Amino acid sequence: MIDESQSYFNKPIDSQEFIQRITKLLDKINTFKSSTECYKFFIEEYHVGFIDYKVANELRKYPNIFIFDDKNEYSRIDLETFEDRTKAIEEVLNDLKEKNLFKTLNGWRNEHYFVRKSFNSKALMSIERAGACLFGTRSYGCHINGYIKKNNEYFMWIARRSKTKQTYPFMLDNFVAGGLTAGLSVFECAKKELEEEAGLTIELSSRLKSTDAISYSYQNGSEIHIEGEFIFDIKLPSDFVPKNQDGEVFCFYLMNIHQVKNAIISDEFKPNSAVVTLNFLMRKDLLTPDELPNYFEILENIHKPGL
Numbered sequence: 001m002i003d004e005s006q007s008y009f010n011k012p013i014d015s016q017e018f019i020q021r022i023t024k025l026l027d028k029i030n031t032f033k034s035s036t037e038c039y040k041f042f043i044e045e046y047h048v049g050f051i052d053y054k055v056a057n058e059l060r061k062y063p064n065i066f067i068f069d070d071k072n073e074y075s076r077i078d079l080e081t082f083e084d085r086t087k088a089i090e091e092v093l094n095d096l097k098e099k100n101l102f103k104t105l106n107g108w109r110n111e112h113y114f115v116r117k118s119f120n121s122k123a124l125m126s127i128e129r130a131g132a133c134l135f136g137t138r139s140y141g142c143h144i145n146g147y148i149k150k151n152n153e154y155f156m157w158i159a160r161r162s163k164t165k166q167t168y169p170f171m172l173d174n175f176v177a178g179g180l181t182a183g184l185s186v187f188e189c190a191k192k193e194l195e196e197e198a199g200l201t202i203e204l205s206s207r208l209k210s211t212d213a214i215s216y217s218y219q220n221g222s223e224i225h226i227e228g229e230f231i232f233d234i235k236l237p238s239d240f241v242p243k244n245q246d247g248e249v250f251c252f253y254l255m256n257i258h259q260v261k262n263a264i265i266s267d268e269f270k271p272n273s274a275v276v277t278l279n280f281l282m283r284k285d286l287l288t289p290d291e292l293p294n295y296f297e298i299l300e301n302i303h304k305p306g307l
Contacts, residue, residue: 009259
């Protein structure tokens with residue numbers, strides 16, 4: 001439950017301020033506006049990503065791997081097989097990491113994402129998770145809303161991330177979330193994260209329901225994030241208490257819906273996870289079109305094409 005140090009989640013909600021802060025939240029996850037200010041990245045004939053000019057300037061130092069056109073419009077990797085591309089990109093990223101050129105590589109995960117034109121197309125290579133944003137390749141994840149109902153009222157389990165997380169340390173997050181590692185199916189990823197992050201048994205995990213997906217794109221300096229998240233809901237027993245197993249969660253809060261609304265418009269919530277929670281509230285009729293005059297704008301901004 002919320003303790004006194006988080007009592008501000010109980011404050012009254014001004015409807016106009018709420019709408020304004022939701023708009024600000026959507027802006028945070030949709031800052032990648034112009035693909036003309038970067039290189040398009042190709043593997044074979046497939047457009048698979050975007051490379052910022054600063055990153056491109058470093059990649060030009062590996063002419064045996066990357067080819068750049070004369071008009072500064074596109075780059076492609078000049079290797080023929082999945083294995084050769086994966087190995088070459090790993091070596092480049094390790095070299096860039098040693099040079100300490102890009103902050104994202106300090107959060108090296110030893111975890112790979114597939115690189116492909118779209119989610120249902122063939123994998124052309126795999127890439128270290130921390131380096132995917134330097135190539136603007138599509139990445140995917142699973143986010144899970146854990147909730148209970150008491151006397152017909154919803155309560156949501158909200159996680160606070162560990163202080164040692166590579167990204168967004170100590171911020172609020174969904175009940176469970178994780179990136180879609182190369183080789184795992186979507187459901188395998190979701191169930192794996194449920195076990196590791198919240199200690200769910202196989203029996204409880206069977207309650208998992210696939211409900212929606214969101215997609216968005218944002219740029220942070222030289223990092224270009226093109227992301228899609230598969231959304232699941234899981235209704236939990238009222239006496240269930242999550243127990244983190246992998247050290248990635250500092251603690252869990254059980255929040256009522258008023259507290260959840262305050263949480264997602266605070267600066268404490270990881271932005272994409274706040275949007276996942278917003279999506280839950282809209283689907284469960286806990287936020288209605290009458291409360292959100294920008295309802296269609298929200299839907300447009302969390303379902304971007306191209307994934």
